[in-house]
Amino acid sequence: MKKIILTLFVALLPVLVLSGCVQYYNGVPVNSASYTRTFTFTKDEEGFEGGFADLPIDYNPFIYTLAFKQASVPIKDKLDKGLMLKGHNRSDDLFMYVSKKFNVKDGLRPNTKYTVLLSFDIATNIAGGGIGVGGSPGASVYVKAGIINKAPLVENINGMKTINVDKGIQANGGKEMQVLGNIEKINSTDDTYEYKNFQNKIDVTTNAKGEAWLIIGTDSGFEGLTDIYITNIKLTANLFTK
Numbered sequence: 001m002k003k004i005i006l007t008l009f010v011a012l013l014p015v016l017v018l019s020g021c022v023q024y025y026n027g028v029p030v031n032s033a034s035y036t037r038t039f040t041f042t043k044d045e046e047g048f049e050g051g052f053a054d055l056p057i058d059y060n061p062f063i064y065t066l067a068f069k070q071a072s073v074p075i076k077d078k079l080d081k082g083l084m085l086k087g088h089n090r091s092d093d094l095f096m097y098v099s100k101k102f103n104v105k106d107g108l109r110p111n112t113k114y115t116v117l118l119s120f121d122i123a124t125n126i127a128g129g130g131i132g133v134g135g136s137p138g139a140s141v142y143v144k145a146g147i148i149n150k151a152p153l154v155e156n157i158n159g160m161k162t163i164n165v166d167k168g169i170q171a172n173g174g175k176e177m178q179v180l181g182n183i184e185k186i187n188s189t190d191d192t193y194e195y196k197n198f199q200n201k202i203d204v205t206t207n208a209k210g211e212a213w214l215i216i217g218t219d220s221g222f223e224g225l226t227d228i229y230i231t232n233i234k235l236t237a238n239l240f241t242k
Contacts, residue, residue, distance in 0.1 A: 035107040039100075039233040041081040045070045048083055048100045053154050053163040054093040054219075064088050065225065068098070073123045073229045075193050082123060082231030089220045093170065095163065097217025098230055099152045104210040113205045113240035116147050120216060121195045123229035124183040138184030140221040142170055143198055146177035147214050149207040170221045177215065178202075183228060193229070203240060 039046050050068025067086040072079070085096045102108055126138035144167055153164045168174035180198040188194055206212050214235065220226055 034236065034238045036234065036236045037102075037106065038235075039231075041070050041083060041231055043081075045083060046100075048098045050083065050085060050096075050098050051152065051154055051163070052087060053095040053097070053161050055091045055161050057156050057159050057161055059090070059161075063090055064094075066096075068096075071229065073193065073231060074125075075123055075195070080123075080231055082121075082229035084227070084229050085218070086225070086227045087220075088225045089223050092221065092223055094220045094226075095167065095217055096220075096226070097152070097163075097215055099213050099215040101151065101211060101213050103212075108206050108210045108212060108237070110206055110208050110210040112210070113203060114212075114237045115240050116202045116204060116238075117199075117236040118145060118147070118202060118214070118234070119197065119199045120145075120233040121197050121231055122183060123193045123195055123231070124185055125191050125193045125227070126183050126185060127189045127191070128184040128186075136184075137222045137224055137226070139182050140170070141183045141226055142219045142221075143180045143182060143216075144168070144173060144177040144219055145180055145198065145200055145202075145214075145216045147202045147204040147212055148176050149205060149212050152213055152215050165215060167217070167219065170219050177217075183218065183226070195232075 052066050055064060065086060065088045069084050070081060071084040073082045083098050087094050087096050122143065128138060148165060154161050155164060165176050166174035167177035171179065173179040178200060180200055185194050186196060204212050216230060218226060
């Protein structure tokens, strides 16, 4: 009997060891080396939140017309959904953004460095070469993105709604968000919407809870109305290697 028990234990040992190498959180492996997530917003915001910064705390909502919601992308012959961001830049520096938290439930490890490949589309109706108050309605609305290990929060700094993310100012990026381009269309000159793709590679180290936040936004020098749709967000996260 002892020999049979010993034989059974030896046979199961590799299985037990291999199972012990993988840690799970609510059924999700948290030490996987890579994962990919895609967001097309067919049903709702999929956990993304919208926000606005660089405007007065006591701003007039009737003149800023700020809005964030899941909506149909207004491109003919397409049924796509996206995250609509809308705002009238009355402060000469309006920042509109969407963000989402990722954590161990998504496969991230605590205190671990990742290289993230990011791709997303913005539906814009702004043709190139336009002129507006404060700057171009396309070339002066800068698209920025980053992945950080703290929650993006808007705070009251000297009476202004200021985000706690180093995003830089308009055409200049910061330590936590990079400039990827602007919202000028490439293929058409009318006022119809078309997609413009943005891509970037970002290194991030998760915090002690295994958390990281994706943030995508526009930093505007154009003192007018901007109305865009963000969709087809794709992230591929890999453990950092030199």
